[in-house]
Amino acid sequence: MSDRLSLRxxxxxxxxxxxxxxxxxxxxxxxxxxxxxxxxxxxERIDRAADRVAELSSTSMRALLRRADSVAxxxxxxxxxxxxxxxxxxxAHAAMRRLRPDTAQRVKIGLFDxxxxxxxxxxxxxxxxxxxxxxxxxxxxxxxxxxxxxxxxSFLVAVPVRDSGKVIGQLVQWRQVTRVTxxxxxxxxxxxxxxxxxxxxxxxxxxxxMSDTLRPPVIRDEAxxxxxxxxxxxxxxxxxxxxxxxxxxxxxxxxxxxLKVLSGQSIVIAVLVLVLAMLAAALLSRGVTSSLAELTTxxxxxxGGDLSRRPVEVGRRDEVGRLARSFSAMADSxxxxxxxxxxxxxxxxxxxxxxxxxxxxxxxELLRKEKLATIGQLASSVGHELRNPLGVMMNxxxxxxxxxxAPSPKTQECLRLLNAQIKLSExxxxxxxxxxxxxxxxxxxxxxxxxxxxxxxxxxxxxxVRVELSVDKGLPKTHVDPDQVGQILVNLLTNAAQAxxxxxxxxxxxxxxxxxxxxxxxxxxxxxxxxxxxxKIFEPLYTxxxxxxxxxxxxxxxxxxxxxxxxxxxxxxxGGAVFTLELPAGGAE
Amino acid sequence: xxxxxxxxxxxxxxxxxxxxxxxxxxxxxxETVRSYDGEGAVSMSEAGxxxxxxxxxxxxxxxxxEAWRAIHRRQPEARSILMTAYAPPEALAMxxxxxxxxxxxxxxxxxxxxxxLEKARxxxxxx
Numbered sequence: 001m002s003d004r005l006s007l008r009x010x011x012x013x014x015x016x017x018x019x020x021x022x023x024x025x026x027x028x029x030x031x032x033x034x035x036x037x038x039x040x041x042x043x044e045r046i047d048r049a050a051d052r053v054a055e056l057s058s059t060s061m062r063a064l065l066r067r068a069d070s071v072a073x074x075x076x077x078x079x080x081x082x083x084x085x086x087x088x089x090x091x092a093h094a095a096m097r098r099l100r101p102d103t104a105q106r107v108k109i110g111l112f113d114x115x116x117x118x119x120x121x122x123x124x125x126x127x128x129x130x131x132x133x134x135x136x137x138x139x140x141x142x143x144x145x146x147x148x149x150x151x152x153x154s155f156l157v158a159v160p161v162r163d164s165g166k167v168i169g170q171l172v173q174w175r176q177v178t179r180v181t182x183x184x185x186x187x188x189x190x191x192x193x194x195x196x197x198x199x200x201x202x203x204x205x206x207x208x209x210m211s212d213t214l215r216p217p218v219i220r221d222e223a224x225x226x227x228x229x230x231x232x233x234x235x236x237x238x239x240x241x242x243x244x245x246x247x248x249x250x251x252x253x254x255x256x257x258x259l260k261v262l263s264g265q266s267i268v269i270a271v272l273v274l275v276l277a278m279l280a281a282a283l284l285s286r287g288v289t290s291s292l293a294e295l296t297t298x299x300x301x302x303x304g305g306d307l308s309r310r311p312v313e314v315g316r317r318d319e320v321g322r323l324a325r326s327f328s329a330m331a332d333s334x335x336x337x338x339x340x341x342x343x344x345x346x347x348x349x350x351x352x353x354x355x356x357x358x359x360x361x362x363x364x365e366l367l368r369k370e371k372l373a374t375i376g377q378l379a380s381s382v383g384h385e386l387r388n389p390l391g392v393m394m395n396x397x398x399x400x401x402x403x404x405x406a407p408s409p410k411t412q413e414c415l416r417l418l419n420a421q422i423k424l425s426e427x428x429x430x431x432x433x434x435x436x437x438x439x440x441x442x443x444x445x446x447x448x449x450x451x452x453x454x455x456x457x458x459x460x461x462x463x464x465v466r467v468e469l470s471v472d473k474g475l476p477k478t479h480v481d482p483d484q485v486g487q488i489l490v491n492l493l494t495n496a497a498q499a500x501x502x503x504x505x506x507x508x509x510x511x512x513x514x515x516x517x518x519x520x521x522x523x524x525x526x527x528x529x530x531x532x533x534x535x536k537i538f539e540p541l542y543t544x545x546x547x548x549x550x551x552x553x554x555x556x557x558x559x560x561x562x563x564x565x566x567x568x569x570x571x572x573x574x575g576g577a578v579f580t581l582e583l584p585a586g587g588a589e
Numbered sequence: 590x591x592x593x594x595x596x597x598x599x600x601x602x603x604x605x606x607x608x609x610x611x612x613x614x615x616x617x618x619x620e621t622v623r624s625y626d627g628e629g630a631v632s633m634s635e636a637g638x639x640x641x642x643x644x645x646x647x648x649x650x651x652x653x654x655e656a657w658r659a660i661h662r663r664q665p666e667a668r669s670i671l672m673t674a675y676a677p678p679e680a681l682a683m684x685x686x687x688x689x690x691x692x693x694x695x696x697x698x699x700x701x702x703x704x705x706l707e708k709a710r711x712x713x714x715x716x
Contacts, residue, residue, distance in 0.1 A: 395610060426696060
């Protein structure tokens with residue numbers, strides 16, 4: 001598992017992601033709600049301001065109409081229309097001049113009779129240039145929409161002239177639009193300098209910007225209108241009694257400015273919260289994942305064979321502690337099972353080992369028996385066949401001994417050698433035949449000291465060897481076949497004597513009592529038995545002697561076993577071999 | 590009567606054995622008659638002048654045991670000493686009634702042989 005995919009990083013990452021998404025969504029929603037309400041509030045305020053400005057304009061237009069009415073009802077003006085064709089009186093002129101602007105408005109004035117003909121003789125500076133059209137209707141006041149004219153924007157205001165209630169003519173003014181300082185001041189007072197004031201026809205055919213207090217109004221083209229609509233909140237309010245409307249524009253930037261500052265601050269706060277949340281999550285997840293990592297490491301150790309490994313967090317009181325405790329319990333049970341299994345395997349292995357040893361012993365025994373069987377066949381033909389020539393030789397030596405009257409020492413020595421060698425040959429043959437024959441032991445109670453003495457007599461001991469015999473007092477009798485055990489003893493004694501041919505030696509025979517067994521040690525002080533041969537010498541056909549066929553010890557051991565005894569050899573610490581024949585004690589007869 | 594005389598038939602298929610045994614026995618005052626097989630011994634018994642037989646057990650054709658049984662039928666008073674190189678003496682299962690004084694294991698020791706012969710001579714003479 002790479003660190004990038006570790007729970008330790010994934011948990012804070014996921015928490016951070018969720019928080020980020022939530023905060024962004026909330027921010028967007030909050031911002032749009034705040035924006036909407038800010039715009040609504042601003043629009044309402046602007047709306048009220050536009051209404052106030054429209055009211056102000058309406059008031060001033062009504063004042064204008066009243067002034068026109070007063071001129072139209074002036075006797076001099078009425079008289080002029082009663083008597084068309086007569087020159088206009090100075091009074092009439094004076095009355096009409098009262099309509100001349102008190103502001104910088106440029107005003108032209110016209111007077112029409114009931115048929116729509118202009119009244120002649122009006123002062124030239126009052127009359128507009130070029131042909132003019134009489135506005136309809138003539139029997140009521142008329143205020144026409146703005147029109148674009150060379151040099152600016154103008155509008156027409158007409159009132160009827162009545163003579164005793166009868167309409168006899170019409171007083172018309174063409175007025176040029178100029179600055180509206182009062183309205184602007186009002187607007188600035190209400191919503192500040194950022195607002196733009198516009199006046200236009202209610203049908204939208206012409207809109208002028210009035211914001212500049214120094215310059216005449218400017219007509220707005222379509223591109224400018226679109227641009228202004230994109231960047232501003234726009235509110236219109238009709239001017240009562242006129243075909244005009246007041247328009248107020250207020251830039252979005254001004255409305256949303258504070259909101260932008262606020263949202264900037266909230267982004268900073270959001271980022272801070274996010275970072276803190278991720279840090280907290282990282283700490284928390286580290287607490288959990290480090291425990292998991294520790295458990296994992298422990299599990300890996302256990303899998304690797306270290307069954308004593310346990311998690312350290314078993315003392316924790318949270319879920320991690322519980323997990324660690326369960327884990328420990330599980331590891332304990334694994335270790336127990338493992339130990340149990342181990343013990344079982346050891347026991348089985350020991351059983352197998354024992355069975356194997358037994359099998360090997362049996363196999364060795366079988367092998368030995370097979371060897372002996374082969375020897376048996378050989379023995380029955382060769383051994384028996386040799387007995388005849390041996391007999392003849394023995395007879396011949398016997399005759400010689402008696403036929404030579406005065407044998408020289410040399411002859412005597414030769415005859416003695418002949419006798420000895422024939423006896424040795426006979427013993428070899430006997431061994432052969434004994435090993436071949438599986439005669440069952442005829443056991444009875446036998447006196448050990450007597451048995452030993454008999455056998456010692458049968459053995460030819462060289463003159464350089466001294467014999468020491470010691471028998472424990474109160475030694476019980478042994479329950480064996482005396483012939484077979486006698487043969488064992490002869491073999492052991494002969495071997496011991498032969499081991500000490502070169503130098504003076506001691507052949508020590510000791511019989512002792514040991515826990516229901518009788519142990520007979522036959523010790524020589526010859527060269528001893530090489531350690532690796534202590535078992536080998538008991539195999540048939542194995543011999544270390546120049547003469548001999550290697551049956552003596554093999555037969556001896558077989559006979560010992562047949563008599564419920566055993567035959568072993570060790571080397572004495574002071575040199576020489578110690579053969580121990582162990583026999584069953586038989587008690588009193 | 591020949592009874593009591595130190596006269597013995599030595600029967601063995603090994604001529605050297607017969608020769609040396611006869612030499613030894615003659616040294617000790619015995620008169621010997623030789624035979625090299627069982628049939629020879631049986632025919633010898635027809636003459637009836639030998640009453641002691643020293644016989645090898647294992648011989649070609651007629652074994653010592655068979656030859657002795659044939660002789661003993663004819664001369665119930667005769668006695669024998671059997672010599673065996675092969676079968677252990679007890680394996681021959683000879684009964685005392687069959688006139689066998691001893692069964693000697695080959696090679697035969699001279700003192701054993703002489704004492705057995707003496708015993709046989711006395712027994713044969715007693716009959």
